[in-house]
Amino acid sequence: MEAFLNNLFADAEAEYTDARYVVFGVPYDGTSSYRAGSREAPGAIRAVSYNFETYLPSVGVDLWEVPVTDLGDLEPLSLPDLVVGQVEETAAMIAADGKIPVMIGGEHTITPGAVKAVKPQCYVVCDAHLDLRDEFGGTKWNHACATRRVMDLDVEDIFVIGARSGPAEEFELVEESERLHMYTADEVRARGIASVIEEIKEIIGDRSLYLSVDADAVDCCLTPGLGTPEPFGITTWDLRSVVRAFAARASGFDYVEVCPVDAGQTAAVAAKLIREFIAWNWAGKEGL
Amino acid sequence: MEAFLNNLFADAEAEYTDARYVVFGVPYDGTSSYRAGSREAPGAIRAVSYNFETYLPSVGVDLWEVPVTDLGDLEPLSLPDLVVGQVEETAAMIAADGKIPVMIGGEHTITPGAVKAVKPQCYVVCDAHLDLRDEFGGTKWNHACATRRVMDLDVEDIFVIGARSGPAEEFELVEESERLHMYTADEVRARGIASVIEEIKEIIGDRSLYLSVDADAVDCCLTPGLGTPEPFGITTWDLRSVVRAFAARASGFDYVEVCPVDAGQTAAVAAKLIREFIAWNWAGKEGL
Amino acid sequence: MEAFLNNLFADAEAEYTDARYVVFGVPYDGTSSYRAGSREAPGAIRAVSYNFETYLPSVGVDLWEVPVTDLGDLEPLSLPDLVVGQVEETAAMIAADGKIPVMIGGEHTITPGAVKAVKPQCYVVCDAHLDLRDEFGGTKWNHACATRRVMDLDVEDIFVIGARSGPAEEFELVEESERLHMYTADEVRARGIASVIEEIKEIIGDRSLYLSVDADAVDCCLTPGLGTPEPFGITTWDLRSVVRAFAARASGFDYVEVCPVDAGQTAAVAAKLIREFIAWNWAGKEGL
Amino acid sequence: MEAFLNNLFADAEAEYTDARYVVFGVPYDGTSSYRAGSREAPGAIRAVSYNFETYLPSVGVDLWEVPVTDLGDLEPLSLPDLVVGQVEETAAMIAADGKIPVMIGGEHTITPGAVKAVKPQCYVVCDAHLDLRDEFGGTKWNHACATRRVMDLDVEDIFVIGARSGPAEEFELVEESERLHMYTADEVRARGIASVIEEIKEIIGDRSLYLSVDADAVDCCLTPGLGTPEPFGITTWDLRSVVRAFAARASGFDYVEVCPVDAGQTAAVAAKLIREFIAWNWAGKEGL
Amino acid sequence: MEAFLNNLFADAEAEYTDARYVVFGVPYDGTSSYRAGSREAPGAIRAVSYNFETYLPSVGVDLWEVPVTDLGDLEPLSLPDLVVGQVEETAAMIAADGKIPVMIGGEHTITPGAVKAVKPQCYVVCDAHLDLRDEFGGTKWNHACATRRVMDLDVEDIFVIGARSGPAEEFELVEESERLHMYTADEVRARGIASVIEEIKEIIGDRSLYLSVDADAVDCCLTPGLGTPEPFGITTWDLRSVVRAFAARASGFDYVEVCPVDAGQTAAVAAKLIREFIAWNWAGKEGL
Amino acid sequence: MEAFLNNLFADAEAEYTDARYVVFGVPYDGTSSYRAGSREAPGAIRAVSYNFETYLPSVGVDLWEVPVTDLGDLEPLSLPDLVVGQVEETAAMIAADGKIPVMIGGEHTITPGAVKAVKPQCYVVCDAHLDLRDEFGGTKWNHACATRRVMDLDVEDIFVIGARSGPAEEFELVEESERLHMYTADEVRARGIASVIEEIKEIIGDRSLYLSVDADAVDCCLTPGLGTPEPFGITTWDLRSVVRAFAARASGFDYVEVCPVDAGQTAAVAAKLIREFIAWNWAGKEGL
Ligand SMILES: [Mn+2]
Ligand SMILES: [Mn+2]
Ligand SMILES: [Mn+2]
Ligand SMILES: [Mn+2]
Ligand SMILES: [Mn+2]
Ligand SMILES: [Mn+2]
Ligand SMILES: [Mn+2]
Ligand SMILES: [Mn+2]
Ligand SMILES: [Mn+2]
Ligand SMILES: [Mn+2]
Ligand SMILES: [Mn+2]
Ligand SMILES: [Mn+2]
Known part of the structure; x- marks a missing residue:
């Protein structure tokens, strides 16, 4: 009998029971x-x-040999707090089963649900936006509040890479908060991503970690398929370095805010880096 | 000094105070x-x-002579019940000032807010969908519940033209409810829209009316720029007849669910029929 | 645990063993x-x-109650004769298991593989093109040869609905062949599809049937998402009538040649008619 | 040696000297x-x-047997009056050589240049717009003035089919002018195109003719690839009937105002009808 | 009452009388x-x-505090010389009122009208093209002649940044003219934009300045939404540096030649840099 | 008489007999x-x-002075081995006539046909993919096998620039083969393209050369219009350097795998670099 493609994530051919990585x-x-x-x-x-x-x-891993499964898509409800609950329930199940959730958004609003389930000590997020509003559009569960909601959890340190957009109050909050570590896109450009990563690694030490990629961290001229595109961002190479550097330490991962209205490049980068995350985590290596 | 275009609805050049029609x-x-x-x-x-x-x-009206204003766009909040509240407040202000609201969606969820403000005795809606679910996605304020929410108001008769999609329960509800009058797209095609309009006019008599156009009433092969496209619908001529027949009687109007991903034809039909609505209401004539 | 969508054909939730309809x-x-x-x-x-x-x-069927499965996609090889072989093998397995293959193309080249496996006595195809070339582009397995390849099989009568394009030789072949019955789009428009369907039903009698829909049978102004678009075709209503009329008799079905470069309307019609095929076959009713 | 495609109009393989039809x-x-x-x-x-x-x-003609050439594209200058001059010079050359110009626009502004060169007694134009402004945008050579500029020439009768758009003054001009014969899209829909064509043929008698197709005559829901799209137009079948009815009498032809932003259907109709024009003119037959 | 968005430039909420910046x-x-x-x-x-x-x-400015107005769009006539006149009249009014025009094109042809009104001593333009033709397409008012038309005015020095395209004659004219200072994209890439800006600042000294951005100065792989796209250009960071460096000195500004056929990135860069221009001018600071 | 554009490659105005470069x-x-x-x-x-x-x-050449012709497009057959034969026949004719073939793909499968005809000693290819599979999709003539098929010819050294994708076996084959020289995109980024080019030039010495550009060598964020897009590639400047460095030595050239679904930037780079290839070959200069 012929083999058939199931249209789920490529090479995610494991059963849930056997899987180390659970895409949804x-x-x-x-x-x-x-x-x-x-x-x-x-x-x-x-x-x-x-x-x-x-x-x-780059890492010498063949994904055919890595146990990955793809659950498919959650059927999201219509209110953001309910969706965050759906995400939390799903990620909690995956984490409880000793597996690593690999979540594909959708908007950034969903991340705090997964972080709450995974319970990391540290949170690294690549994002053009600070996402530190306490409320937006009449709700606390808005993609403009994603990092603020993570602050509500027992996360000790939060690292925002590529930030360049927010109201003055959010930049002030960064100044005031000892838990918030901001590396703007201009700073990444000036210092080089390797230096930034080294600094973050030192602060984190051997604590546990959740890694969230808001795709708009990258310059919208490189990857324009975004919900809230911002120019003057980090490069795809910077982002790849972040993924390679932190994948092995992360117990949860998501890639959000891709909005595929371009010629496919933004989704291509996302798919490639999700594959890099899995491979580098599996290999247990840290790269750049 | 040169004249400038303000990018609002064409020919909506009146001040709010002078306007008879208020677009938003x-x-x-x-x-x-x-x-x-x-x-x-x-x-x-x-x-x-x-x-x-x-x-x-067709009606001998020049829109330059009709007092229309365009307020611009509401800044919608992020929760549907809040948005319905924003719409109700706006439409209530317009109605209280003796003007006719002409609302451009956005999704159908918003219509019950405007209907509540305008307080019509009858409600005519063109829609592929029955929109009679009591709840969807965890909320009563979902575009799948638009007509059901209108049923919650003091509206005496509801006429759905072009319907062809819904769960079995919704079709049963139509059977059971005396307030609900359904004319499926197939029935319109078989009888002709003139016959359907005549029947509706007889039932309505001289009662007041709100007219809502869900753009997906029209066959998605004619106007594919839709959020929930359905083939096998009514034609644009059918819809024009509905607008021309009921415009003069209507004290409120909306055109919703256009999703402009096509070559512009769906928005063109919408803009043209909004203009027809205003002109036929202004002329006080009923056409086909 | 949350339910997940698997991105295969909606409501195709049965196991292969239990399924009556096998989508691929x-x-x-x-x-x-x-x-x-x-x-x-x-x-x-x-x-x-x-x-x-x-x-x-229209038929009173809820697809949740119908046992349908979706195998996913064949991974086609790069040579057309090999792909036809893959299709034949798959359809033969399905037919041997007493199930009905519902194949989604891809180009029309693949149909003869499924027809060979299903072994019908009659073949009804909707197509703008006669597809009667014996060879094209250096191969007998070209989408311009689809109906000609069906002629090579033990199919007794072939009915082409909506034809309007071909070299003079193909129209001559239709004239000469007693097995070929052509109903051009202009004839359908002039006679009405009901008359054409009645005539075909009389010729077929109670013989077995395969139904193939080349999406370009429909006028490209209604459904422009096509590989070889032709204006002046049949309507989507005509096509729906053909599906409703012959679904109950068909032991195999395909829908091919959609090329989704439009705003989605061509795929929407396809998905809807595949659902109609399944529902009308399941109900065992013949409609219009 | 392999054959090569030159990317000009298909089957326009004749040398200029031998050609009866000259596409540009x-x-x-x-x-x-x-x-x-x-x-x-x-x-x-x-x-x-x-x-x-x-x-x-439909007409039994194979275009391989018809002597057609394609000059390619004029390189238009940047001012409309200059472009009209370029068109006139080109069409005059073609007409002087006893050939029939088949011009592909570009906007409607260019048509009066070709009409001036061809010197017909009658002018049949399909257009959503009356194009009767004497000036627009500061120039007499605007696509809103195309038919008005034809009125400046020695053309005895002008027939506008499919009209539905213009300021009140243009509709008044139609009323007043004996040379202008208007058949609105609604009238075509009500009477049938055959009746309209018959009436026009009677008025024309055996006088010479230029046929201009502004693609926006057709309803923009059928062919949305237009510069100034208008809904509620004539059908592609109506337009095909006009082309088949008048091709044999025409000594010049153009097809203008296609703006290919759709999925290709508007250009497909144009290409097909240009081919029909050539074939029916070559056959010397009148059809519907 | 709800607030409404007027669809003009974001945060351009001042009345004309109060405005320091006038967008049109x-x-x-x-x-x-x-x-x-x-x-x-x-x-x-x-x-x-x-x-x-x-x-x-970057500059510590909140645009809510800056008095900006947006007049909307000029209704351009159909001949380029007339449009330049419309622009000149508008910019002259703005300049006479002591305000700074911020013009959004449209094509580059319009810039000389604004420059003539603003009467700067120096002109800095970012452009892939030299735009030094004296005539093109039969008119002196062509976008290929934009910089040449500025040479006709009393502008003392002209700086072209990012140039890489033109006929040999234009490069020769640059060689010969003492008023023309060209910094090709390759030179910017080799020297760094800071060095180029420093050199230009030295030449300008304290003279007045008009800043024009032809969006095609930037590499078309970064911002492909352009009318005449050219690869191998300057980067968006280079352009941002030019805007930040010269904004405080400029008494007029335009951003032209965006053609939004891409996924939105070219317009996003334009909107962002128009905002940067206003903010840096308002702050009176020079940055990089 | 007006000049006409023939829609073939710009400035390819020579007759075949006179041409030095033959585009097809x-x-x-x-x-x-x-x-x-x-x-x-x-x-x-x-x-x-x-x-x-x-x-x-950059090279001081005006293409009006260079004898280039464009044959138009081959009409490819439907089987890849046949198409390679068509290409070989065409390229052989051109080479036999002492001219340089400049082939525009289409997919990479076609390149071995041209290389076989031109008979170079060395082969330089820019490609994201190693293309070293011996068979794919049931055929040896697949675009995944392009470089492997070149290995079957009498080509002494093969240089792959920008490679970053392939199964482990292909990377092993590179290790084993003395004829294969790989410069990955990461290596190009680390060393600089000038260093890589210098090394290749030294190995080639004065041997003859064929230059093939698979457009996906370039990062898909810069040029997303590709059939098999890969991020993390070389830049357009790297590619330009390769073209400028090797054009003068090359006796054959192709540019393949552009898939123009983007805003035009990928085709713009291709057209520009084809022009650079011709100009630098004509000038007989080597640049960077
Ligand atoms: Mn975010
Ligand atoms: Mn963000
Ligand atoms: Mn609705
Ligand atoms: Mn609906
Ligand atoms: Mn077919
Ligand atoms: Mn077909
Ligand atoms: Mn016209
Ligand atoms: Mn028109
Ligand atoms: Mn310019
Ligand atoms: Mn330019
Ligand atoms: Mn390749
Ligand atoms: Mn490749």
Whole structure:
């Protein structure tokens, strides 16, 4: 009998029971402030994942040998607090089973649900936006509040890489808070990502970690398929370095805010870096 | 000094005080179940409104002579019940000032807010969907519940034209309810829209009326720019007949669920029919 | 635990063993003569299948109650004869298991493989093109030869509905062959589809049947997402009538040549009619 | 040696000297009032012309046997009066050589240049717009003035089919002018195109004729790739009937105002009808 | 009462009388030589301006505190010389009122009108093209002649940054003219933009300045939404440095030649840099 | 008489007999594994070639003075081995006539046909992929096998620049083979392209050369219009350096795998670099 492709993430062929990595999609974009459509990201990222070889020469891992499963997409409800609950329930199940959740958004609103389930000591997020509003659009569960909601949890240190957008109050909050460590895109550009990563690693030490990628951290001229595109961002190489550097330490991962209205490049980067995350975590190596 | 275009609805040049018709947009699509993007409709419909002449030969009205204003877009909050509240407040102000609200969606969720403010005795809606669910996605304020929420108000008779989609329970509810009058797209095709309109007019008599157009009433092969496209619908001519027949009687009007991902035809039909609504209401004539 | 969507055809939730209908995709467009891209059709048609309600009021069937499975996509090889072999093997397995194959193309080249496996006495195809070339582009396995390859099988009568394009030789072949019955789009328009269907039913009698829909049978102004678009075709209503009329008699079905470069309407019609095929076959009713 | 495709109009393989039909493109859209882009039409129409068979079964002509040439595209200057001059010079050369110009726009502004060169007694134009302004945008050479400029020539009768848009003054001018014969889209829909064509033929008698197709005559829901799209227009079948009815009598032809921003259907209709024009003129037959 | 968005440039909420900055759009693209569509830029740039925060951390300015107004769009006539006249009249009014014009094109043709009104001593332009033709397409008022027309005015020094395209004659003219200072994209890449800016500042001294940004100065791989895209250009960071360096000195500014056919990144950069221009001018600071 | 544009490659105005460079297109994408559509590349690249000036200031060549012809497009058959035969025949004719073939793909499968005809001693290819599979999709003539098929010929040394994708076996083959020289994108980024070029030049010495550009060598964030897009690639400047460095030595050239689904930037780079190849070869200079 012929083999068939199931349209889920490429090479995620393991059964749930055997899997070390559990991919799932959250096609939710109900609070997106500028451009809707990140609900299409899980499908677009899965589709382009078939474009890539199973072998990653940088780390010497072949994904055929790694036990990954893909649950498919959550069916998100229509209110953001309910969706965060769905995410938390799912991620908690995965974490309780000793597996690593690999969540594909959807908008950033969903991340605090996964972080709450995974209970990391540290949180590294790449994002153009500080996402530190306490409320937006009449709700605390808005993608403009993602990092603020993470602050509500027992996370000791929060590192924001690529930030360049927010009201003055958010920049002031960064100044005031000892838990918040901001590395703007301009600073990354000036210092080099290696220096920034080294500093973050030193602060983190051997504490546990959740890694969240808001795709708009990257300059929108490189990856324009975004819900709230910002120019003057970090590069895809910077982002790859962050993924390679922290994958082995992370007990949870997500990639959010892709809005696939471009020619496919933003989803291609996402699919590639999700694969890099899995491979580097599996290899237990730290790279750049 | 040169004249400037303000990018609002074409020919909506009156001051609010002088206006008989008050256009406003509600770029909200937070509960849309299939394709997001109806938030882009107010902008797209306004843009193509400049494509049309001010003179409507069918009714002999020149829109330059009609007092229309355009408030711009509401800034919708992120929760659907809050948005419905914003809409109700706005429409109530307009109605209290003796003017006619002309609302451009956004998704259908918003219509019950305007209907509540306008307080019509009858409600005519063109829609592919029955929209009779009592709850969807964890909320009563979902675009799948639009007509059900209108049933909660003191509206005596509800006429759904072009319906062809819903769970079995919704079709049963239509059977059971004396207030609900359904004319499926297939029935419109078989009987002709004139016959359907005549029957509705007889039932309505001289009662007051709100007219809501969910753009997906029309076949998605004619107007594919929709959030929840359905083939096998009514034609644009059917819809034009409905607008021309009921405009003069209506004290409120909306056009919702356009999602401008096509080559512009769906927004063009919307802009044209909003202009027809205003012209036929102003002329006080009933046409086909 | 939350439910997850698997991104296969909506409501195709049965196990293979229990299924009466077996959906599978064939993302192959290697010989397409004008516009490539029908490889994207299975994904696009599955995606929009979630836009539709499970209940089909026309026939009173709810697809939740019908045992359908979706195998996913064949991984097509790069040579058309090999792909036809993959299709034949798959369809033969399905037919041997007493199930009905529901194949989503991909280009029309694949149909003869399924027909060979299903072994019907009659073949009804909707197509703008006669597809009667004996060879094209250096191969007998080209989408321009689809119906000619069916002629090579033990099929007694072939009915082509909506034809309007071909070299003079193909029209002459229709004249000469007693097995070929052509109903051009202009004839359908002039006579009405009901008359054409009645005539075909009389000729078929109680013989077995395979039904193939080349999406370009429909006028490209209604459904422009096609590999070889032709204006002046049949309507989507005509096509729906053909599906409703012959579904109950068919032991195999395919829908091919969608090329989803439009705003989604062509895939929406395809998904809807695949659902109609299943529902009307399941109900065992013949409609219009 | 292999054969090569030259990317000009399909089957336009004759030398200029031998040709009866001379195709040329005018990629000019400098005065287009709404959406720019009709400059892309000649390329798009030529590209899709390769999608069609050489044989036209309706009239029994194979275009391989018809002497057609394609000069390519004029390089339009940047001022509309200069472009009209370029067109006139080109069409005059073609007419002087006893050939029939087949011009592909570009915007409608160019048509009066060709009409002036061809010197017909009658002018039949399909257009949503009356195009009767004497000046627009500071110039007499605007696409809103196309038919008005034809009135300046020695053309005895002007027939506008499909009109539905213009300021009140233009409709009044139609009332007043004995040379202007208007058949609105609504009238075509009510009477049927055959009745309209018959009436026009009677008025024309055996006088010479130029046929101009402004693609926006057709309803923008059928063919949305237009510079100034208008809903509620004539159908593609109506337009095909006009082409088949008048091709044999015409000594000049153009197809203008396609703006290929859709999925290709508008250019496909254009390419097909240009082919029908050539075939029916060559056959010397009148059809419907 | 709810607040409404007026769809003009974000945060341009001042009355004209109070404004220091006067934004206006010129949706004109009538002479564009390659791809039409820069007429859509003012709308696209305004739309994406709402994507950005009001606070600019680089310069510590919040745009809510800056008096900006937006007049909307000029209604351009159809001949380029007339449009330049409209622009000159508008910019002259703004300058006479002691305000700073911030013009959004449309094509580059319009810039000389604004420069003539503002009467600067120096002119800094970022452009891939030298724009030094004396005539093109039969007119002196073509976007290929923009800088040449500025040479006709009493402007003492002209600085072209990012140039890389032109006929040999234009490069020779640069060699010969003492007023023309060219910094090619390759030179910017080799020297660094800071060095180039420093040199220009030294030449300018304290003379007055007009700053014009032709968006195609930037590499078309970073910002592909352009009328005449050129690869191998300067980066968006280079352009940001130019804006930050010269904003405080400039008495007039424009951003032209965006043609928003991409995923929005080119308009996003434009909106962001228009905001940077206003903020840095308001702050009276010079940055990089 | 007016001049006309023939829609072939800009400035390719020579007769075949006089030409030194012979452009031809091969619109074939029949084995493309991910996204179809490179068949559209020859048309897209020719179209944008008109966007560029004839003068190339970097090398001081004006293309009006260079004898280039464009044959148009091969009409590819439907089987890849047949298409390779068509290419070989065409390239052999051109080479036999002492001219240089400049082939525009289409997919990479076609390159071995041209290399076989040109018979170079060395082969330089820019590619994200190693293309070293011996068979894929059931055929040896697949774009995944392009470089492997070149290995079958009498080519002494093969240089792959920008590689970053392949199964482990292909990377092992590179290790084992003395003829294969790989410079990954990461290595190019680390060393600089100048160093890589210098090394390759030393190995080649004065041997003859064929230069093939698979457009996906470049990072898909810079040029996303690709059939198999890969992020983390070389830059357009790297690629330009390769073209400038090796053009003068090359006796054959191709540019393949552009799939023009983006905003035009990928085709713009292709057209520009094809022009650079011709100019630098004509000048007989080596640049960077
Ligand atoms: Mn975020
Ligand atoms: Mn963000
Ligand atoms: Mn609705
Ligand atoms: Mn609806
Ligand atoms: Mn077919
Ligand atoms: Mn077909
Ligand atoms: Mn016209
Ligand atoms: Mn018109
Ligand atoms: Mn310029
Ligand atoms: Mn420029
Ligand atoms: Mn390759
Ligand atoms: Mn490749």
